[in-house]
Amino acid sequence: MRQHVNPLSKYFQEIESIPQIDQIFKYPNLPTHLDIGCASGKFLFQLAEHNKNWNYLGIEIREKLINNAKCKLNKEEIDNLYFIFGNADNLLKNWIHKYPDQSFNSVSINFPDPWFKKKHHKRRIIQAEFLNKLALLMTTDSLLFIKSDVEDLFKYMDSAISNTLIFEKVNNKNKNPKGIYNPSRIKTEREKYAISKNFTIHESTYKKISIIV
Ligand SMILES: C[S@@+](CC[C@H](N)C(=O)[O-])C[C@H]1O[C@@H](n2cnc3c(N)ncnc32)[C@H](O)[C@@H]1O
Numbered sequence: 001m002r003q004h005v006n007p008l009s010k011y012f013q014e015i016e017s018i019p020q021i022d023q024i025f026k027y028p029n030l031p032t033h034l035d036i037g038c039a040s041g042k043f044l045f046q047l048a049e050h051n052k053n054w055n056y057l058g059i060e061i062r063e064k065l066i067n068n069a070k071c072k073l074n075k076e077e078i079d080n081l082y083f084i085f086g087n088a089d090n091l092l093k094n095w096i097h098k099y100p101d102q103s104f105n106s107v108s109i110n111f112p113d114p115w116f117k118k119k120h121h122k123r124r125i126i127q128a129e130f131l132n133k134l135a136l137l138m139t140t141d142s143l144l145f146i147k148s149d150v151e152d153l154f155k156y157m158d159s160a161i162s163n164t165l166i167f168e169k170v171n172n173k174n175k176n177p178k179g180i181y182n183p184s185r186i187k188t189e190r191e192k193y194a195i196s197k198n199f200t201i202h203e204s205t206y207k208k209i210s211i212i213v
Pocket residue numbers: 005007036037038039040059060061062086087088089109110111112113125188189190191
């Protein structure tokens with residue numbers, strides 16, 4: 001079993017220079033989907049190939065995986081896909097600081113590292129502060145998708161997201177699949193593994209709501 005990368009380690013305070021989204025995609029006016037913890041990027045390569053009407057951006061903290069994904073991307077001519085190495089929390093902070101007008105039309109956090117021990121819960125990607133930053137970079141009515149095969153983690157994430165009052169849960173069955181980033185319901189690598197092991201997959205979708213002050 002792989003060792004999780006500690007996102008709070010000093011090494012990950014350094015991140016690669018973040019780009020302005022309209023400079024990395026050939027058609028910057030297309031909606032942009034952000035996948036946090038994209039691992040090898042296989043899921044995003046498939047999405048980018050299937051849905052030319054979306055731009056896809058993957059963030060991953062494991063440097064080797066992202067370097068391999070970038071090499072593959074350089075060899076193939078795909079103009080609606082981009083990868084960035086770093087701790088998602090620091091990358092979002094940097095975006096807000098450098099490009100406050102940056103916005104994503106949808107975001108997925110698929111099967112994030114569970115960090116089972118209570119003393120390690122602070123390493124989980126979903127934290128109140130993180131969600132506040134993420135919401136600043138999302139357009140009103142944009143969707144946040146989460147999935148996990150760890151029930152406790154899923155409950156923790158669901159409650160953290162609901163507690164922000166910035167996101168409203170969307171009934172999965174009523175969602176129009178055509179308007180979303182993954183209309184063909186392509187599976188992530190962890191999802192395929194979870195299915196092969198008959199694990200229960202928990203998933204939820206939330207809409208960013210406008211905040212009236
Ligand atoms: C269990 S894997 C799931 C990968 C993929 N989303 C899937 O569903 O197959 C979780 C991924 O999130 C990455 N990750 C964990 N914490 C992160 C962080 N703070 N920033 C960016 N990536 C992170 C891990 O390195 C790992 O690749």
